[in-house]
Amino acid sequence: xxxxxxxxxxxxxxxxxxxxxxxxxxxxxxxxxxxxxxxxxxxxxxxxxxxxxxxxxxxxxxxxxxxxxxxxxxxxxxxxxxxxxxxxxxxxxxxxxxxxxxxxxxxxxxxxxxxxxxxxxxxxxxxxxxxxxxxxxxxxxxxxxxxxxxxxxxxxxxxxxxxxxxxxxxxxxxxxxxxxxxxxxxxxxxxxxxxxxxxxxxxxxxxxxxxxxxxxxxxxxxxxxxxxxxxxxxxxxxxxxxxxxxxxxxxxxxxxxxxxxxxxxxxxxxxxxxxxxxxxxxxxxxxxxxxxxxxxxxxxxxxxxxxxxxxxxxxxx
Ligand code: GLY
Numbered sequence: 458x459x460x461x462x463x464x465x466x467x468x469x470x471x472x473x474x475x476x477x478x479x480x481x482x483x484x485x486x487x488x489x490x491x492x493x494x495x496x497x498x499x500x501x502x503x504x505x506x507x508x509x510x511x512x513x514x515x516x517x518x519x520x521x522x523x524x525x526x527x528x529x530x531x532x533x534x535x536x537x538x539x540x541x542x543x544x545x546x547x548x549x550x551x552x553x554x555x556x557x558x559x560x561x562x563x564x565x566x567x568x569x570x571x572x573x574x575x576x577x578x579x580x581x582x583x584x585x586x587x588x589x590x591x592x593x594x595x596x597x598x599x600x601x602x603x604x605x606x607x608x609x610x611x612x613x614x615x616x617x618x619x620x621x622x623x624x625x626x627x628x629x630x631x632x633x634x635x636x637x638x639x640x641x642x643x644x645x646x647x648x649x650x651x652x653x654x655x656x657x658x659x660x661x662x663x664x665x666x667x668x669x670x671x672x673x674x675x676x677x678x679x680x681x682x683x684x685x686x687x688x689x690x691x692x693x694x695x696x697x698x699x700x701x702x703x704x705x706x707x708x709x710x711x712x713x714x715x716x717x718x719x720x721x722x723x724x725x726x727x728x729x730x731x732x733x734x735x736x737x738x739x740x741x742x743x744x745x746x747x748x749x750x751x752x753x754x755x756x757x758x759x760x761x762x763x764x765x766x767x768x769x770x771x772x773x774x
Contacts, residue, residue: 484711484712484713484714484744484745484746485744485745485746485758485767486742486743486744487743487744487745487758487760488742488743489642489743489760489761490509490513490515490641490642490643490644490760491641491642491739491743491745491758491759491760492505492506492509492518492519492522492639492640492641492757492758492759493639493640493641493737493739493745493756493757493758493759494522494637494638494639494640494737494756494757495636495637495638495639495685495686495687495735495737495754495756495757496635496637496687496754496755496756496757497755497757497766498522498525498526498637498757499757499764499766500525500526500529501522501523501525501526501637501639501757502522502757502758502759502764503759503764504521504522504524504525505518505519505521505522505639505641505759506518506759506762506764507521508520508521508522509641509643509644513643513644513645514643514644514647514649515555515556515641515642515643515647515648515649516553516555516556516577516641516643516649518639518641518643518649519553519639519640519641519649519650519651520553520573520574520577520651522637522639522641522651523551523553523573523637523639523651523652523653524571524573524574526637526653527570527571527572527573527653528570528571530609530611531611533611533612533615533655533658534635534636534654534655534658535635535636535637535653535654535655536549536570536571536572536607536653536655537570537605537607537609538607538609538611538612539607539612539654539655539656540612540615540616540655540658540659541608541612541613541616541655541658541659542656542659542660542661542662542663542664543619543620543623543625543659543660543661543662544662545608545613545616546567546608546662547567547607547608547612547655548565548566548567548655548656548662549563549565549566549567549569549572549607549653549654549655549656550562550563550564550565550566550572550653550654550655550656550665550666550668550669551563551566551572551573551575551576551651551652551653551654551668551669552576552651552652552668552669552670552671552674552675553573553576553577553580553649553650553651553652553675554580554649554650554651554671554675554676554677554683555580555647555649555677556643556647556648556649556677556679557679558677558678558679559580559581560580560586560671561576561577561578561579561580561581561583561586561587562576562579562586562587562588562669562670562671563575563576563579563587563588563589563593563597563669564587564588564589564590564593564665564669565589565590565593565663565665566589566590566593566594566597567590567594567607568594568604568605568606568607569594569597569602569603569604569605569607570602570603570605570607571602572653573651573653574602575588575593575596575597575600575602576651576653576669578596578597578600579593579596582600583596586671587669589665615658616659619658619659623659625659625660635654635687635688636652636653636654636666636668636674636686636687636688636690637652637653637654637687638650638651638652638674638675638685638686638687638737639651639652639685640677640683640684640685640737640738640739640745642739642741642743646741647679648677648678648679648682648683648739648741649677649683650675650676650677650683650684650685650699651675651685652668652669652674652675652685652686653668654666654668656668656690657689657690666689666690666691666693666694667686667690667691667693667694667698668690670694672697672699672700673686673690673693673694673697673698673699673700674686674690674693674699675699676699676700676702676703677703678703678707679741680707680741681703681706681707681740681741682703682706682712682738682739682740682741683699683703683738683739684698684699684700684702684703684706684712684715684716684719684736684737684738684739685699685736685737685738686698686699686734686735686736686737687734687735687737687754688732688733688734688735688749688750688754689732689733689734692723692727692729692732692734693734695723695727696719696722696723696726698719698722698723698734698736699736701715701718701719701722702715702716702718702719702736702738703715703738705718705719706738706740711740711744711746712738712739712740712744712745712746713738713746713747713748713770714746715738715746716736716737716738716746716747716748717748717770717772719736719748720734720736720748720749720750720772721772723750724750724772729750729772729773730773732750733749733750733751733753733754734749734750735747735748735749735750735754735756735769736748736749737756737769745758747767747769747770748769748770748771748772749769749770749771749772750771750772750773751771751772751773752771752773753771754768754769754771755767755768755769756769
């Protein structure tokens with residue numbers, strides 16, 4: 458199976474085949490603990506839900522969920538197995554935010570399978586929010602994380618193939634998903650969020666996207682709710698999408714309305730036809746919503762231990 462393929466066709470087929478999928482551009486309400494993740498990430502949601510059963514804490518849940526694709530060699534956009542940059546290096550970005558407004562992140566981290574856990578360690582064990590590159594790696598090693606080769610044979614072959622043309626063309630959707638973003642409400646009603654990625658395949662060496670940037674890829678405010686993003690990170694960065702969505706919810710918009718408004722900010726200013734952004738939002742009442750520029754974005758919800766994949770609404774009809 459090809460690593461990255463446009464989902465505009467495959468998602469449509471998957472949707473028809475999946476009884477658990479349903480089209481949605483409405484705010485959906487939930488009460489009690491909940492896990493949300495970008496894309497079709499059932500295994501991540503199940504791990505997050507299991508974590509919630511053990512500790513009850515949303516922060517543990519989003520970390521546990523993010524670790525699933527990070528360790529999956531078949532997931533070519535996150536962690537181990539992620540496609541490398543154009544120089545052949547797998548470089549990782551991740552961030553995490555808790556209900557108290559604490560945040561941690563790592564950017565341009567190499568050789569560590571679980572950047573989300575390093576981001577959490579940055580949050581909990583340093584006076585900083587963000588560590589990058591060599592410094593992030595040194596910190597991870599000091600914390601006992603193992604140095605590993607994250608470039609799988611499959612990813613290496615794809616890179617060698619890519620080098621024949623060296624054409625940089627970020628895909629609109631990616632076969633299984635790209636970045637995973639997670640939001641959770643825990644047993645005390647508190648909200649947390651996380652995001653982890655290997656970034657765009659064959660990006661320039663040193664490129665960092667939205668995924669480690671608090672306010673861009675993830676933002677949570679326990680008075681309001683949380684949001685997370687996926688897609689071409691440059692445009693999430695330029696519009697600080699997740700922070701924007703939380704502020705829109707603070708000012709009275711539903712999660713669905715807030716996601717739609719954040720997508721419109723991009724559509725109004727940029728040539729949106731060539732790229733995808735998907736947003737997911739959750740408020741403190743347990744209402745959630747999602748919206749994307751293009752067809753093909755979906756998200757995974759777990760409530761009462763039941764996991765469902767939902768097709769997001771989208772702008773470009
Ligand atoms: N959203 C992931 C990235 O652009 O790196």
